[in-house]
Amino acid sequence: MAHPTLEDVAARAGVSRALVSLVMRGSPKVRPERREAVLRAAAELGYRPNMMARGLAAGRTGIVGALLADLHDPVYAAVHDGLADEAAGDVRLLVATGRGRPARELAALDHLLDLRPDGVVLAGPRIAAAEIERAAAGCAVTVIGRALRSPRVDCVTGDDRAAVDGAIAHLSSLGHHRIACLDVGARPSPLRRACPPGTVVTDPDALWSEPVPPTAVLALGDATGTTTLTALLRAGKRVPEDVSLVVHGSPPTARAAQVTTSAVPPADLGRLAMATLLARIKDGAPARARRRTVPPRLDERATTAPPG
Known part of the structure; x- marks a missing residue:
């Protein structure tokens, strides 16, 4: 019709x-x-x-694309919320995903670029830097969660190292001196480098086989946090009476479950990325690419307490 x-x-x-x-x-x-x-x-x-035709006549479409690495990941859902909040009233936001696969991600990016957007936000992209540079030749581009050496691609990252440091400092302030950093991901977490020497553990059940077990655990990632809680229950440990727990991440149920977390709020990443993109669209090509960092936030809840 x-x-x-x-x-x-x-x-x-x-x-x-x-x-x-x-x-x-x-x-x-x-x-x-x-x-x-x-x-x-x-x-x-x-x-x-026809907003697209009107925008093309004016030199802009009023459309901004957002390519999210994985819509099934709650982190990217929160990133989207931040993007949408900041974009409200200024531009129309179109969302696409590559489902975690570089080939699909590249195809989704091409589909967005075919619509001639004023700009594109890439959240957690896995495609080659050269493809991102190619996109930036035609419109403004901001990348979330990845630092690129490009004079025309703005980057917004989170200070995850500071999040680990903050979690360790919080546990230490409560009196914990035996702290384990648990990482059970399929790939080693880059956050291991931020953990104190000798504290990284990859087997949750091994935590309790040590002669002097830890009194606190920092779980590196949302999935590791769930695994840690399961291991604690299996070992008959009480939280926080026997073991304090901090999760590095933003599990969607953390507030309801009263889990202490230390992480960069993903919605803040989205808000800052959209603000950065809109500024580039408005200002044109700045002298240099912007590099912006979002600080972490420690939310102290019921899973941390002084050692018993």
């Missing part, structure tokens, strides 16, 4: 196409009764302005 046009609205309202165009642009030069007639005709026909 063909979309109603300006000509269709003009015919229904009994006015010229030029007058309809003035009404749709919000011109004050149209008498109120004629404006009402045009808007009534547009509503009856279901007419909607």
Whole structure:
């Protein structure tokens, strides 16, 4: 079914196409009764302005794309919320995902670029830096969670090392001196480098086989946090009476479960990335790419306490 046009609205309202165009642009030069007639005709026909065509004529589309690495990951869902909050009222946000696969991610990026967006945010991209650079040749680009050496790609990252340092400092302030950093991911977490020497453990059940077991555990990642809680229950340990627990990450149930967390808020990453992108769209090409860092936040809840 063909979309109603300006000509269709003009015919229904009994006015010229030029007058309809003035009404749709919000011109004050149209008498109120004629404006009402045009808007009534547009509503009856279901007419909607072609924002893309209007944007292209003005040199901008008013569209921003967001390519999220994995929509099944709650972290990226929160990143999207931050992007949408910051974009509200300024641009229209189109969301795509590569489902964690570089080939699909590249195809999704090409689909977004085909729409001629004013800019694109890439959250956790796995495609080659050269492909990101190619995208930046045609529109503004901001990358979340990855630092690129590019003069025209802005990058927003989180200070995860500071999040680990903050968690360790918090546990130490409570009086814990035997702290284990647990990492059970399929790949070693880069956060291991931020942990104190000799504290990294990869087998949760091994935590309790040591002669002097830890009194506190920092779980490196949301999935590791769930594994840690399961291991604690299996070992008959109480939290926080026997063992304090901090999760590095932002599990969606952390607040309800009263789990202490230390992490960069993903929604903050989204908000800062969108603000950075909109600034580049407005300012054009700045002298140098922007490198921005989001600090972590420690949310102290019921899973941490002084050692018993």
